[in-house]
Amino acid sequence: xxxxxxxxxxxxxxxxxxxxxxxxxxxxxxxxxxxxxKTVVNDTVEFVGALPEAxxxxxxxxxxxxxxxENR
Amino acid sequence: xxxxGEKEQVIVSExxxxxxNPVRMIHFTQGLMCDTCxxxxxxxxxxxxxxxxxxxEVHNFAIEQELAAQFQVARVPATVIQTEKDFGIRLYxxxxxxEFASLLHAILAVSRSATxxxxxSKTLLRSVTTPTHIQVFVTPT
Numbered sequence: 185x186x187x188x189x190x191x192x193x194x195x196x197x198x199x200x201x202x203x204x205x206x207x208x209x210x211x212x213x214x215x216x217x218x219x220x221x222k223t224v225v226n227d228t229v230e231f232v233g234a235l236p237e238a239x240x241x242x243x244x245x246x247x248x249x250x251x252x253x254e255n256r
Numbered sequence: 257x258x259x260x261g262e263k264e265q266v267i268v269s270e271x272x273x274x275x276x277n278p279v280r281m282i283h284f285t286q287g288l289m290c291d292t293c294x295x296x297x298x299x300x301x302x303x304x305x306x307x308x309x310x311x312x313e314v315h316n317f318a319i320e321q322e323l324a325a326q327f328q329v330a331r332v333p334a335t336v337i338q339t340e341k342d343f344g345i346r347l348y349x350x351x352x353x354x355e356f357a358s359l360l361h362a363i364l365a366v367s368r369s370a371t372x373x374x375x376x377s378k379t380l381l382r383s384v385t386t387p388t389h390i391q392v393f394v395t396p397t
Contacts, residue, residue, distance in 0.1 A: 191390065194381050203348040237377055
């Protein structure tokens with residue numbers, strides 16, 4: 185979770201939510217949360233487990249929408 | 257009564273000595289249909305009492321819907337952790353156990369407006385120029 189915050193501080197385009205998902209059953213269903221921590225980037229890339237920094241950043245970058253395509 | 261024990265209060269106070277810029281915790285709560293709202297607010301009140309640099313602003317989600325929308329908050333309990341600048345950091349739910357440590361880290365990191373990321377990560381992240389929303393789902397530990 186710390187990494188998600190740090191990415192938000194580092195880049196103004198990045199926003200990070202920490203969600204205690206047991207309080208929100210609708211989100212458990214929507215994102216099919218079976219293991220935690222589960223990270224979802226732009227509703228497209230997802231992974232379960234705490235990753236080292238370099239891998240976490242790489243996964244987040246996979247979910248970034250290329251400039252020019254963000255409104256399509 | 258404080259939710260934090262005496263030892264925890266000492267530890268948090270020590271960590272808060274490292275705060276630089278003032279931190280605002282903008283909290284959205286409601287009276288009904290929210291089991292963890294009262295406890296979450298009390299925990300945040302405890303934190304705010306431990307440093308002059310940490311302030312808590314409590315808003316009623318049911319009444320202040322326009323403000324909640326401005327902060328892109330759609331559920332409660334929700335807490336925005338920011339300085340004068342909104343970094344896009346939101347906490348949903350009661351941060352207990354490990355997530356309480358994450359909350360402290362967020363407060364300290366926004367206060368310093370600096371991260372401990374590697375130079376390599378910082379370089380890679382400069383390529384992000386479109387809105388990117390990270391959600392981390394956790395459960396109480």
